[in-house]
C-alpha cells in the first residue's frame with residue numbers, strides 16, 4: 001500500500017493545494033478499493049457507511065467528500081490533525097448537524113438515515129460521547145445515567161429499579177460506586193466511564209468517543225480501552241477519535257485518516273502492522289523524524305524559588321491540597337512536574353498564579369532573589385509569571401469572541417495607547433501568532449467557539465505568549481493536540497527557553513516530560529516526592545517514586 | 552504540516568466573502584435598523600403622517616430620553632453579565648431628592664444636580680459592591696434596591712408630589728438649543744448641527760473603511776457601506792430638519808447624543824470596554840487573564856446608578872414635579888430596549904447603538920399606538936410580543952449560523 005505522504009512530500013510548495021488534495025483523495029480511493037478487496041474474504045458485516053460527506057461552515061469547508069465504513073464489532077479509529085474535521089464528521093453522524101445541513105449519505109444497518117437530531121441517532125443505537133463531558137455534576141450517578149430516560153411509571157420514578165440497573169451498568173464498565181453518589185465527587189476517569197455506562201443504558205450499537213482519553217491518566221485510559229475491546233465481543237462497534245497514537249495502534253482494527261477535511265487513507269490493521277510513524281505520515285503529509293525538537297539547554301541563574309508552599313482546599317479548609325512544596329527554577333530551564341491526575345499540580349500552579357486557587361495559602365516566593373507578592377493575578381503577571389490553563393473552555397477563552405480579541409486579553413495595554421485600543425496593532429498581533437504557531441482558521445475574526453479543540457488550545461497559548469512572561473507555567477499544554485502541532489509547541493517551548501525564559505511544564509504524559517524537560521519534580525498527593533535530572537529519569541523511576549510515596 | 556499549511560491558509564483567506572455571507576453574519580445589526588425604519592414607516596402611514604410631525608417628533612425624543620439614557624448604562628451592565636432592576640426606583644428617588652433639595656430647601660439647581668448625580672453613583676456603587684465583591688447575584692441585590700428606593704422615594708416625598716421646579720431646572724428637559732443664526736421660520740442653527748453631525752459620521756466611517764482597505768480586511772461590500780451611510784446621513788439631516796421646523800434641537804437630545812457617542816467609544820475602542828465584554832463572555836477566563844473583574848463590575852454598576860440619576864433629573868424636569876409614582880416599571884422598558892437591541896442575556900454581546908435603537912423602537916411603538924388610540928392594555932401586549940420576537944430572532948439566527 002502506497003501513502004498519501006509519499007506524493008505529498010515530494011510535492012513542492014509551488015504546486016497548487018488543489019492538486020495536492022485531489023492527488024491524495026484520488027489515491028485514497030484506490031487504497032479503499034484495495035482494502036475492500038482484501039477484506040472480501042473476511043465476513044463483511046458493515047454496520048455503518050458514510051458516503052461522500054461534505055459539510056461547510058461560512059468560510060471553511062470542514063469536510064470534503066469523506067467516506068467511511070465501519071464493520072460490526074470493530075474499533076474504528078479516526079485520526080487527523082487539529083481541525084481536520086474529525087469531530088465534525090461525528091457530529092454529522094450523530095445528528096448534531098441534522099440531515100440537510102450536509103451533503104452525502106449515511107447508511108446504517110442497510111438503511112439510509114435522515115437524522116433530525118441527537119434523539120434520532122440515539123434511538124438507532126448511535127451514541128456519541130463528546131470531547132467535553134456532558135454530566136450534571138450535582139446529580140447522582142443514577143440520575144445522570146437515566147437523565148431523560150427515567151425508569152418510571154406514570155411519571156413517578158422507580159428509584160429501587162433505577163439504582164439496581166445503575167449498579168448493573170456500573171459493573172459492566174468496571175466500577176463499583178454507589179449509584180447515589182454525586183458525579184462531582186468522582187474523578188475524570190470515572191466520569192468518563194459513567195458516560196459509557198449511560199451509553200450502555202441506551203442499548204448502544206455504535207459508540208462514538210471523541211478524544212475520551214485526552215484528560216485521563218494512563219491507568220484510566222487502559223481501563224477504558226479494555227472496555228472497548230470487550231464491547232467488540234458483544235458486537236458493539238466503536239469509533240474512537242484520539243491524538244494518542246500509541247493507544248490507536250494498540251486497539252484499532254481500522255484507522256481512517258483525515259487531513260484538511262478530506263479522506264487521506266483507510267488503514268486495515270489486521271492486513272499489516274501499522275506503525276505510528278505510518279499514521280503520522282498520513283496525518284501530516286510528511287514524516288516526523290523526531291517527536292521532540294533537538295535542543296542544547298543553556299541554564300543560568302536561579303529565577304524563581306518557592307519555599308514551603310502550602311495550600312488548603314477552598315471548600316474544605318482542613319484539607320491540604322499542596323503541602324510544603326519547595327521549588328527552584330533557573331533561567332533558560334524547562335522544568336517538568338510529573339504526577340498522576342489529582343496530585344495537586346494544577347492547584348500548585350494556580351495558587352502561585354495570583355492565588356487563583358485555594359485558601360490559607362502560605363509560603364514564600366522569590367523571583368530574581370527578591371521576595372515578591374503574587375497576591376493577585378495582575379501582580380503575578382506583572383512579576384513575569386503566566387499560567388496557561390489546562391481547561392481552555394472554562395478558564396482560557398472568551399468563546400464567543402474572535403481569535404483577534406482573545407489573544408491580547410492578558411496584555412491589552414500592549415495593543416493600546418492611553419487606554420485606546422489600536423485595532424490594527426491587535427490584528428497584526430493576532431495574525432502574527434496565527435502564522436507563528438499555525439492556528440488554523442479562515443481568518444482571525446473567527447469566533448473561538450468555532451475552532452477545533454486543538455486550535456483553541458493554540459489561541460490560549462498565544463494569549464500568554466503575547467503577555468511576554470519571564471516564567472511560563474504550562475498546564476497540560478498538548479492536551480488534545482495533534483502530533484505535528486505538539487512538535488510546534490515543543491519548538492516554541494525550546495525557543496522560549498533559549499531566549500532566557502523559564503518554563504514549567506505540567507503534564508501527565510511522561511514521555512513528553514522526558515522529551516522536553518531538563519529537570520523533573522515528581523508530585524504526589526500534594527507533595528514533591530522526588531527530583532530527577534532528565535538524564536537519570538525514566539518512566540519507571542517516576543512511577544516508583546509515586547508508588548513509594550503513596551505506600 | 553509546515554509544507555502545506557501556508558497553502559491551506561492562503562486558500563481559505565483567498566475565498567471571497569460574498570454579500571450573502573456578509574448579510575448572514577450581520578443580519579442582526581442591519582435587521583434592527585431596518586426594523587426601526589419599517590416600524591416608523593408603518594406608524595407614519597397609519598397615523599396619517601402625525602408621527603413625523605415636528606411637534607410629535609420633538610415629543611417622541613423628550614418622552615424617550617430618560618429611557619435611552621438608562622439603556623446606555625444598562626447595556627454595559629448586561630454585557631458584563633448582570634442586570635439592574637433598580638433603575639426605575641433610583642430614577643424616582645433621585646427626582647424626589649432633587650425636588651426636596653430645590654423646592655423645599657431652595658438649594659441652587661446646579662449644586663443639586665451635582666449632588667444628585669453623585670448620589671446616584673453612590674447608590675449604584677453600593678449595589679455593585681455586593682454584586683462584585685460578595686458575588687451576590689445582581690438580580691437579587693437590585694431587586695432589593697428596587698424595593699428599598701421605591702420605599703425611600705415615598706418617605707422622602709411623604710406620599711405627596713413636590714413641584715414645580717424653577718425655570719432653569721426645567722430647561723434640562725423643556726429647553727431647546729438657542730438659534731445662533733436667527734433665521735426666519737426655521738431654526739437654521741439646529742439644522743446646521745444636524746448636517747454637521749451627518750458629515751462627521753460620514754467622514755469617520757469613510758476614514759475607517761479606507762483604513763481597513765489599506766490593511767486588507769474590508770468585509771462590508773461597498774454597496775452596503777454606501778447605502779448604510781446614505782440612509783443614516785439622510786435620516787439625521789431629515790430629522791434635524793423636522794426638529795428645526797418646530798423649536799430646534801432639544802437640550803436633552805444634545806445630552807443623549809453626547810452620552811451615546813462617549814459610551815460607544817468606550818465600549819468599542821477602549822481597554823475598559825474590551826474588558827467588560829470579556830468579563831461578560833467568560834468571567835473566569837477574564838479573571839485569569841489578569842483583569843480586575845470585581846472592580847470593573849463595581850464601576851459598571853456605579854455608572855448605571857449615575858445614569859439613572861441623570862435620567863431622574865431629566866424626568867423630574869420634564870414632569871416639572873417629583874411624584875411617588877415616577878419611574879414605576881421603567882426598568883422593564885430599559886431592559887427590553889437593550890435586549891431588542893441585540894444584547895445577550897448571558898453577557899458578552901451587545902452594542903450601545905443597538906440598545907439605543909431598541910429604545911427608539913419601543914418609543915415609536917408607544918407613541919404611535921397612543922396616537923392611534925390603542926389602549927394601554929393592548930400596547931403592553933404588543934410590546935411584549937415584539938420583545939419576544941426580537942429575542943427569538945436572535946436565538947434562531949445564532950442557531951442557524
Ligand SMILES: Nc1ncnc2c1ncn2[C@@H]1O[C@H](COP(=O)(O)OP(=O)(O)OP(=O)(O)O)[C@@H](O)[C@H]1O
Pocket residue numbers: 057058060061062080081082083084085086087088089440441450451452453454455480482952
Ligand atoms: N460551528 C462551526 N463554525 C465554523 N467553523 C467550524 C465550526 N465547527 C467546526 N468548524 C471548523 O471546521 C474544521 C473542523 O473542525 P473539527 O472540530 O471537526 O476538527 P477536529 O478534527 O475535531 O480537530 P481537533 O483534533 O482539534 O478536535 C475546523 O477548521 C473548524 O474551525
Ligand SMILES: [Mg+2]
Pocket residue numbers: 086087088131210452453
Ligand atoms: Mg475535535
